[in-house]
Each structure stands twice: as structure tokens, then as C-alpha cells.
Amino acid sequence: MPLRTGHGSRRTVRDLRAANRARVLRHLYFHGPLSRHELAGATGLSQASVSNVAGELLDDGVLAEAGLVESDGGRPRVLLRVDPGHAAVAGVDVGETHVLVEVFDLTLTRLAMTTFPVEPGAQSVDTVVRRVTAGLTRCLADSGVERDRVLGVGVGVPGLVEQGPEPLVHAQTTGWDGVPLHRLLAASTGLPLHVDNGANTLGQAEMWFGAGRGARDAVIALIGSGVGASVVADGTPYRGASGGAGEWGHTTIALDGRTCRCGARGCLEAYVGAAGVLDRYHEAVGARPVEVDQERALRDLVALADTDARARAVLEETARCAGAGVANLINTLNPERVIIGGWAGLLLGERLLPGIRAAAAEHALRRSFQRASIDLCELGPESVALGAATLPVAEFLAAGGVRAASATRSTG
Amino acid sequence: MPLRTGHGSRRTVRDLRAANRARVLRHLYFHGPLSRHELAGATGLSQASVSNVAGELLDDGVLAEAGLVESDGGRPRVLLRVDPGHAAVAGVDVGETHVLVEVFDLTLTRLAMTTFPVEPGAQSVDTVVRRVTAGLTRCLADSGVERDRVLGVGVGVPGLVEQGPEPLVHAQTTGWDGVPLHRLLAASTGLPLHVDNGANTLGQAEMWFGAGRGARDAVIALIGSGVGASVVADGTPYRGASGGAGEWGHTTIALDGRTCRCGARGCLEAYVGAAGVLDRYHEAVGARPVEVDQERALRDLVALADTDARARAVLEETARCAGAGVANLINTLNPERVIIGGWAGLLLGERLLPGIRAAAAEHALRRSFQRASIDLCELGPESVALGAATLPVAEFLAAGGVRAASATRSTG
């Protein structure tokens, strides 16, 4: 008895209207200014319905007219577009070393940002909540956006987010175990909240505006100090049964291999994570790891590879492992696109991509490999907040341009 | 620009009715006889709508009344159920050694079956098409089902099925490369056809009637001579971009490990597939593999493990590898259930399950592992045809009890 009956709203004739509003609105959001006529063709609705729905959306201020296009010998068509100023959203990146808050307009153009550095390992829940709240207030002031024009706040956090009636955050690195960040922030900001794994939000940013545009089945593979992935299946992010999907880094690629910080042996992360790569180099040259900035160390290693054979060998091995890992993704998920990102991924990517592709070709089944492209992220690792801001927008679009009830505002 | 506008039908007010018919029908199909009253509660529809919809479905003969239940002191409630005799479906298992055709009633009770042995390696497309057609004709005769009462034919084939406007079958083992089996069988049977990977159809059988009942996110891991998996995400089978999802067997678990028949090194299949297990034993004892029945050989090996340390070691290693493979599934997909099947999986399973669980616990992230159960299939490896028969039924349910237009019958 699968296929749960799923109370997927659409039951009454009004839900139908909501769905059609969403149809029109979403198409307009992603496919730019369009006339009512084109919209009818694209959405499959009749012109009459498009006119009705568009009229409503114009009245609500969600859409705006965007100029005329002359049609040869007839009445010019009026272009419609989503009004960027209709509402704003906030995106937050709760990272291991900083808290970044950004405010965007409805089309996700950035209006303001604020960063707080965080002493590593010192992210108490309380601190994070205070910083987010403060950052949000400051960003709203800087951008001149009134609080009640904000659709919602998306937050990308490190670690696993268990979605549910009360979403809980579990993060090894910060020692959070079942933190109801959602509730805490909703209380302190008074805005609708969306919390998700930072890897997932970054993945969403790539899907909307980066290398994932237009793809329906994709995996965004993120290589930083650790390694993770964001899985997109049938056009929507896939989180698994309890939010833990995409833990690519702790996938075993070498039985009895190197010990990973998670305690297991042979995890991909132990080979291709920045820490793993540096460790392997230090072992190769017999040197003790110097405690400096990991990013700088990795950059040095890449530079060194031009002249030093041992460094080159470590990087080649990294590409081989990453390629095998990518092949595993391709074999189990058969995506049309694998997108490699994360600061280390981008740092290494330029140089390693051919090697990764070759190794993936070797380990993946031919047909699935051929159908998948392997590329680098286009947006850089700073887009966690942008991706987080995507979440309230997605909800807004799915609701047909109707705002979610906020935490404090009454639902009525 | 993800989230394609997706012409997901529901646009007009009639689509709404169709969706609500599907809602009621599906609930009734999986949750047994229910009264209109209970149905209203479960589907979220008003009693009036349930009455209307149920009335239509009764008129169409899809539903039937199934007795009364006395309600204390009031009018007894009439139970409704899907009429098993309303229609029939066929399921076909195109295996490497046989072609099995079965006919079921609408509730998937088997009415008739026919098997044809196939000389290994001799499955020409032509032969398969002839056998399926003949088997179907015979089964229909045996069960007394008229051809036009058959909703459709589901076919499970070995290898990859690329869904699309014209589904194509690619199978290494039979040498099929882009065979339009769908079209060929539709032409020769004159019935609506559904072709899918046998692993997927078997997975569907487990999801509907076996160990997967009630799960929303699951993986059915199949271990035979080769190794595959069927991925169920959000309640529906996930096929990836081109039907290649779930190729678990060719996932790398040991870089530079054993050579797999796919040509790559370190594939899971080379360790836990029946052939791989037997090879490893033969290498361990230094014996040349005797060419006998693989199933018998594996059974012997399991028996031998009671007394022979080397056999035991091979099986323990198998459990370790399988556990790592399962852990990889858990880490990437975070299912709530991993179900192990396939003839070798079931043969080894009883003995190896504790070892597999232990190894999976070691290699999977704790939280995801805790949320996942690891169990054996309940239906046995013969349920490929049953699962295949599931496909036309699923379509029928999704359409709200309206039959698909057949290949030959006119669409109008």
C-alpha cells in the first residue's frame, strides 16, 4: 500500500484556481516577461483563464506590466512580469566560521547583506539566533524594506535538518543535536521560516541560477573541508525519509581505507575532502601538518603541483577518488547533470575536472555516464544564503502568489 | 529555472473530478472495503462528493458493494470495495532463463500463468515477443478472461529501460541495445504496454504487497548473479534521467579492487553478487570453479560454512561488503527501509543479515542508519511478473478508474 493518498490540497474548485495561479506565476518567474498570449500557450490554459488569473495577480501587485511588443499589424502585446518589489525575502548562511544574512527582492536580486564572523566551534544556538536576528534587522534597515513585506527567511545550516512538524537541526561540527532552530528563529524574527541543510540550499541556488538551470535530475556535489551533496530528483530537492539524503562524503569507496573523522574507514571524504587531501600530502612527504589556513594550504598544494611530482600525485589520486565517487552518484541516481562545487571543489576543479571525468567514465556504467554531464558550480560557495532565500520564494510561487502565514501574524 | 511548469493535467474542473475519483479509488484499493463515510474522512472530500464519485465508480463497475456493517442504532453502512473482476492485467517476467507470463484480476490475485524456458543467451527479441504473445493468449484462455477486459500488460526485463515517447530496452546480458520492446509487444498483443526493469517491477511488488508496504522512501536491493536495486522516492519508483537509477551493483566500494564483469574494478557486484562470492571462495581455496548451477553452488557454500572456516570467512566478507553497500544507499538516499532480495540475497540473507546490519552500522552515519530498517524481501524472486502487473494497475488507479487507450483500439 504505497502511494499514500496524500492530501495534496487540490480537492475543490478553488484549489484549482490556486494551482492555475501558481502555474502562471511560476512560468512567469522563471521564463521572464511574457504576454498573456504566450502564457496561455506555455501553461496550457485558455486565454480567458490566463486573462482572469493575470488580472488577479496584477490586482494583487504580484505581477506588473513590462512594456509592449509590437505585433506586425495588430494590437501590441503587453508583457507581464513578476514585480521584483512586490515582496522581499531573506537568506541566511549559518556557516562554521560566519553567519551571513542577506535580503533580496522577489526576483532574488540582493538588496543588502551583513556578515558576522564566528569563532570556530563557538556557535552556541543562542549566539546564532541573536546574530541572525540582528543581521536581519540591519539588512532590512539598510535596504529600506519594511518587515511585513518580507515573505520569509530561509536558513542554510551545516548538518542535517530533520523536516517535520517541528524541524530539528542536528550538526556534528557545532554539536547541535536536535535544535529547534526553526521555532527559535520564528519566535525572534516573527517571520515565516525555512531551515535546510546548507548543501541543499546551495544546490537550490545552482538549480535556479547556476549550472543546474533547466535540469530535472541533478546532483550538486560539494567539496569543502568535508564533503556533501544535494540531490535533485524530478525537479525538486530530495531529502530522504528524515532529511539525511545526500551524505555523499561518508559513502565508502575504499573498504578498510583511510579513517574518516566520522569514525568509519574508507569514506570518500577522507580522500577528497580538503582535510583529507592535505593529510594525504603530508603523509606522502613525511611532514607534520602545519596548522594554517586550510584554504591557503590547499591553494599552495595546487600551485606546487606544477613543479612537485608528489603534490601532483596526490591531486591525481584525489581526482581518481572523486571520479569514483561521482560514478557512484551516477550509477545510483542516474542524474543528467553532476555539478561539483564547494570551495575546495572549485579550487581543485579547474585542474582536476578532466581527471574526475576520466575516472568517472571508468567506474560508471557507460550509458548512464554518457547521459550525465559533469561540470563545476557557477555561483561560488557564497550562494548558500541565496539558495536559502529560494525556499520562501518557492513556497510563494507554489501557493500562487499568496503569502504564508507568519509565525506571529495570525493565520486568519 | 527548475520546477518545470509540468502540464500535470489538473487544469480544468473535470480534471479535478478525475483526480478525486483517483483519490477515492486508490484509497479503496489499498485500504480495503470502506464505507462512504470512512472514505470521506480518509480522502478529505465531503460526504456529498464521495457519494457522487462512488456512485459513478459503481455505475462504471469499478467498485462493488461488499456487505453491510451495522452501526449501533442507525442505518448500517455499506462497504465499498474495488471489484476484482472488473478488469484483468497481465504481468510478464522476461528473465535470463525463462519467460513467465501471468494474468491477474484487478486486485492482483493470480488467475493463470505460463512459463517458457529459454536457452541461456538465446533470447532474440523475436523469440521473446513470440513467447510473450503466446503465453498471454494461453493465460487468457486458461483464466477465461476476454482480451478486452485486460487493462494492460506489464513487462519486467533485465537491463535498463529508457522511458520516453518510445521506450527502449538496453540489456548487456541479452545483447539488446535499444530494442523497442514496448512497440513490438503493443503491436502483437494489441494491449496497452508498460515495460520496466525487472528489478524495478520486483521492487514494486514488494512495495505493494511485501516488505515495503507503507514505506514512502525505500530501496529494494537485489542480489542475484548480478546486483541491482530499485529506488522508491516519495512513494514512487525513481528511474533517474534515463531509466538508469539504481545500478547499485556497479557502485565502487573498493578502489582498485576486484575486476567486475562490467570491466571496472571494485564494483560491489564483484564482491556480493553470486558469481563474485563463488569466485572469491574458489580463489580462497585455490580451486578452479566448477561449472555447475550457480544457485546450487551457492547453497552448498552456505551449508559448508557451518563446518569450513574458509567458506565462513568468504561469507563474512560478503556480509561486510554488502553492509558497506547498504550503508552507501543509506547515506546517499536516507531511506526508511532497505529491503534485501534477489535469489542470492534471500539465500544468503537469513545467515548474513546480522553481519550486514553490523557492517552497515559501521559505515553509515548514525542518524540515517537509525532511521532505516534493513530487512529481507517477503515475496521471493518470482514476483517480477506480479510487480510488472502492478504498472497497468497503477495507471488505472491514477486515471481514476478509466482505462488507457490500447495500442490498437482507437483513442477516441
Add this chain to the structure above:
DNA sequence: ACGCCTTACTTCAAGACGTGATTCAAGCGA
């Protein structure tokens, strides 16, 4: 300047649907 043509958009009447309230049906107990 005028009329005509083309194209874009809006209005309108018809058909269809779900819902809540109301009415009908069916059994039970006194």
C-alpha cells in the same frame, strides 16, 4: 481622414464540480 484588417485581450453564457444544509432511508428499542 476614413475604413478595413490584424492581432491582443476581455466579456459572456454554458457546462461542470464540490460543499453544506436538507431530506430521504434504514435499522433499533421501547
Add this chain to the structure above:
DNA sequence: TCGCTTGAATCACGTCTTGAAGTAAGGCGT
């Protein structure tokens, strides 16, 4: 036989989409 309770059908109402008919807005030829 008469309430009483509960299940199921009917009805009026509001809402929705749609195709067709009507209206707006511009170009072009005379």
C-alpha cells in the same frame, strides 16, 4: 407504532474553466 440514531442522496449556491463572441489597439491602403 413511534421516536431516535446514523448513513446516504439531493439540492441550491458559489466557483471555476472554456470557447465564442465582442472589444481594444495599432497598421495600412485609399
